[in-house]
Amino acid sequence: MVRLNKYIAHHSSYSRREADKAIQDGYVRVDGEIQTNPATQIQEGVNIVYISGKQVSPRDKYTVIVYNKPKGELVTKSDPKGRRTIYDTLSKEYKHYVPVGRLDYASEGLLLLTDASRVASALMESNLERIYKIKIKGEVTPDMEDAMLKGMTLDDASAGGHSHSKIKEMEFKPFIGYKVQKNQPNYSILKVALSEGKNRELRRFFAHFGAEIVDLKRISFAEIELNNLPEGKVRFLSRSEYSALAKFLKDEKKSALKENNEKRSFKSEKKTTFKENKPAQKKR
Structure with missing residues (x-):
């Protein structure tokens, strides 16, 4: 059901x-x-x-595209303030496509869109690797590196978030990996790999250490890479990318079915237990 x-x-x-x-x-x-x-x-x-x-009707066919989102576009259908959205750039044939997650107004890079909401949901809720290239003000400190390796939980993670965001407490999982490409007093450049993409997660993470992100670009999502796709352009997935995605969706479906079966079994066992422990009614 x-x-x-x-x-x-x-x-x-x-x-x-x-x-x-x-x-x-x-x-x-x-x-x-x-x-x-x-x-x-x-x-x-x-x-x-x-x-x-x-x-x-249930369908198995779906299409996924890669969009190289430029800075200055919102990932939404429309904006009350009249700001530009990705759908102002995308051609009409993609107006009904659903974005896989978000990149904020000041961020750029790889954004996946699909005509199947189930595919978008599966990818958004997954722990597949996302790789970003970021530029921060200031140096990469030992405390930052320790938090990237071990993760951290903040009672107040509002720094780096939108002013109207209601999210305060946030848990940051350990990064899958990171590489410091340039480390200088004025600015530093890193590549970081995450297993999730929460609300302005990276901006909040580095803001906690007093480091503002001035550039943020997503360059890959799982096996799908941005490569040399020009800014503001789209491409379809390659055959190998579709194969990897199909395998991922198949594995996710199997996992979901197994989980549902286990829940049903657990509920059945509980009902049996309750029935057995029910006191016998006294005969009148």
Whole structure:
């Protein structure tokens, strides 16, 4: 069983938020009946789902593109302040593509987009390696290197975050790796590899040590590399990149199924235990 909003987001061009709105506005039918609750449980391959009169069916095909995002673009559909977004640059055929995570306004580099929300979700929630090239003000200190190796938890990680961000406490996992390419009193350049991409994680990390990031560029995501893709341009994944992605998605699906089966087994065992421990009713 799967939530209705998740089913639509996984098998259509609708994002989870767009699916929620369509459901709540009465545009979704399940087996002919209008459903207005995004949490409605359905069974793939059994229940028939329509959204605005068009059937939503499970699909295996998907497309992923690499976009070399320049500085000065937001990774969002629109901006209330009228700032430029990635969709102002991308051609119309990619307007419905979902970004895999975010790069903030001042950051640049590799951004993946896909026409399948399930693929975007799997990649965003993964611990696949992301590599960034960064330039910071000041030197790389021993304390920074120690935190990169061991990780750290901050009660207040607001420095380096957006002024309107509600995130304060943050846990930073140990970096997968790092390489100091230049270390000078005025500025330093590093390559760092992370297994996640939380809200302005790198900016918050270095801000804790009083070092502002002045340049941040993502150069790879797992086996997918930016290489010589020009700024503001897109490319499709290569055959080998698609093969690696397909293997990753297959492994993730197996892992999810195993986890669900274990949860069901655990619930079944609990029910049996409770039943056995239930006091016998007295005969009248």
